[in-house]
Amino acid sequence: xxxxxxxxxxxxxxxxxxxxxxxxxxxxxxxxxxxxxxxxxxxxxxxxxxxxxxxxxxxxxxxxxxxxxxxxxxxxxxxxxxxxxxxxxxxxxxxxxxxxxxxxxxxxxxxxxxxxxxxxxxxxxxxxxxxxxxxxxxxxxxxxxxxxxxxxxxxxxxxxxxxxxxxxxxxxxxxxxxxxxxxxxxxxxxxxxxxxxxxxxxxxxxxxxxxxxxxxxxxxxxxxxxxxxxxxxxxxxxxxxxxxxxxxxxxxxxxxxxxxxxxxxxxxxxxxxxxxxxxxxxxxxxxxxxxxxxx
Numbered sequence: 001x002x003x004x005x006x007x008x009x010x011x012x013x014x015x016x017x018x019x020x021x022x023x024x025x026x027x028x029x030x031x032x033x034x035x036x037x038x039x040x041x042x043x044x045x046x047x048x049x050x051x052x053x054x055x056x057x058x059x060x061x062x063x064x065x066x067x068x069x070x071x072x073x074x075x076x077x078x079x080x081x082x083x084x085x086x087x088x089x090x091x092x093x094x095x096x097x098x099x100x101x102x103x104x105x106x107x108x109x110x111x112x113x114x115x116x117x118x119x120x121x122x123x124x125x126x127x128x129x130x131x132x133x134x135x136x137x138x139x140x141x142x143x144x145x146x147x148x149x150x151x152x153x154x155x156x157x158x159x160x161x162x163x164x165x166x167x168x169x170x171x172x173x174x175x176x177x178x179x180x181x182x183x184x185x186x187x188x189x190x191x192x193x194x195x196x197x198x199x200x201x202x203x204x205x206x207x208x209x210x211x212x213x214x215x216x217x218x219x220x221x222x223x224x225x226x227x228x229x230x231x232x233x234x235x236x237x238x239x240x241x242x243x244x245x246x247x248x249x250x251x252x253x254x255x256x257x258x259x260x261x262x263x264x265x266x267x268x269x270x271x272x273x274x275x276x277x278x279x280x281x282x283x284x285x286x287x288x289x290x291x292x293x294x295x
Contacts, residue, residue: 007057012210043073083212124244125188137269163221173206174213227261
């Protein structure tokens with residue numbers, strides 16, 4: 001990474017850090033939305049001049065000690081701290097071509113053995129490389145795009161599919177920012193980012209905030225057009241045999257309304273769903289036939 005990228009990240013995170021979150025007192029007369037440069041320098045125990053040079057891209061090669069202090073001053077989480085290190089060139093970045101687009105056949109078999117669990121495999125750019133039947137049904141197919149970020153920002157249906165679309169959008173952008181930091185030369189990641197900056201003003205605005213955060217185990221709220229609301233826990237696993245690929249699985253609480261919605265969605269997607277019969281039809285079906293009554 002270059003000094004300008006580090007400088008942009010520091011400026012964006014400083015603007016987004018509330019004084020109260022790092023033990024400072026805020027007030028209404030502040031002329032900046034977050035911390036002042038002097039405050040970051042004080043919290044990190046570096047000179048103001050040195051910190052200003054970092055933000056201006058004129059200082060390169062900060063030490064690990066300085067980076068740790070800056071991460072604490074800006075209240076960065078583990079993902080943000082790792083991203084800061086990579087921007088400063090102190091953490092190895094994986095090769096852009098380590099993982100291909102092919103998914104291990106044994107992983108595909110495993111996904112297909114989970115008929116009640118939506119599952120997807122994505123690459124570092126969040127392209128969907130594979131899915132099981134229920135994974136495809138959960139996202140109502142990938143007609144607009146097979147990229148999860150493009151689906152969030154370019155598919156109009158995503159606004160109603162995600163119960164909290166803004167949160168989903170923020171998390172998606174933070175995820176691709178972290179991926180870009182890990183593989184800055186990855187052509188597909190770059191293409192997705194550049195395309196969305198041009199096509200979506202909302203993506204461009206969130207991208208400028210410079211948040212970096214990976215996918216974790218988290219609860220997702222969906223409003224599926226076929227089966228209604230669902231609360232699903234998302235689990236994310238790195239695919240060890242294919243660096244850059246991730247397995248995403250969605251799980252409902254057993255016995256919950258969401259679990260029943262997933263079961264119904266599985267029936268609909270498999271073509272085995274039968275609508276409940278009308279009362280008269282049920283009575284006719286349950287009554288013994290004339291032939292049986294005569295025996």
